[in-house]
Amino acid sequence: MDDKIKKFIELKALTLKSYPVLADELGVSEDELLEWTDAYMEQIMDRKAREYDAIVEQYGLNPLSQYKYLAALYERLQHELDNRDFSGLPTDKLYNIMMDVMEKTDQIRSSDVHTDLDFYDDDFPPVDIDDDEYL
Numbered sequence: 001m002d003d004k005i006k007k008f009i010e011l012k013a014l015t016l017k018s019y020p021v022l023a024d025e026l027g028v029s030e031d032e033l034l035e036w037t038d039a040y041m042e043q044i045m046d047r048k049a050r051e052y053d054a055i056v057e058q059y060g061l062n063p064l065s066q067y068k069y070l071a072a073l074y075e076r077l078q079h080e081l082d083n084r085d086f087s088g089l090p091t092d093k094l095y096n097i098m099m100d101v102m103e104k105t106d107q108i109r110s111s112d113v114h115t116d117l118d119f120y121d122d123d124f125p126p127v128d129i130d131d132d133e134y135l
Contacts, residue, residue: 004028008036013047063108070105077101 004026011022019030026033037044056062060069077098084091 005036005040008033009040009043009047012037013044014051063111067105067108070101070108074098074101074105 008022008026011017011025017025019033022033023030060066077094081091081094081098084094
């Protein structure tokens with residue numbers, strides 16, 4: 001593969017540069033860039049997907065990392081709630097935050113489990129899972 005095409009794939013996948021700017025930068029016509037876009041769309045999308053994956057990994061944006069973070073937060077909130085004597089500060093707010101975190105962890109776990117099932121079909125309802133088995 002030509003070096004110009006490789007550079008085009010990289011720029012097209014990772015920048016918002018227009019075709020006129022890309023044409024000037026690569027020294028080719030806009031028509032040629034349109035042809036390359038059609039011919040190399042799979043490689044462009046693959047490169048873009050790899051970049052997204054790297055960002056998700058770098059910043060811990062994947063569902064499992066989010067779940068771990070929220071589980072630790074839930075544990076801290078639960079510990080704080082357990083230490084409250086319920087006589088002064090607004091315990092209801094702390095309790096509501098704890099419940100919101102628990103709901104979010106359940107949503108993440110449920111969506112991640114069902115997303116990973118390649119054979120999952122909407123015709124078949126999800127099976128109830130024993131939480132202790134996965135935590």
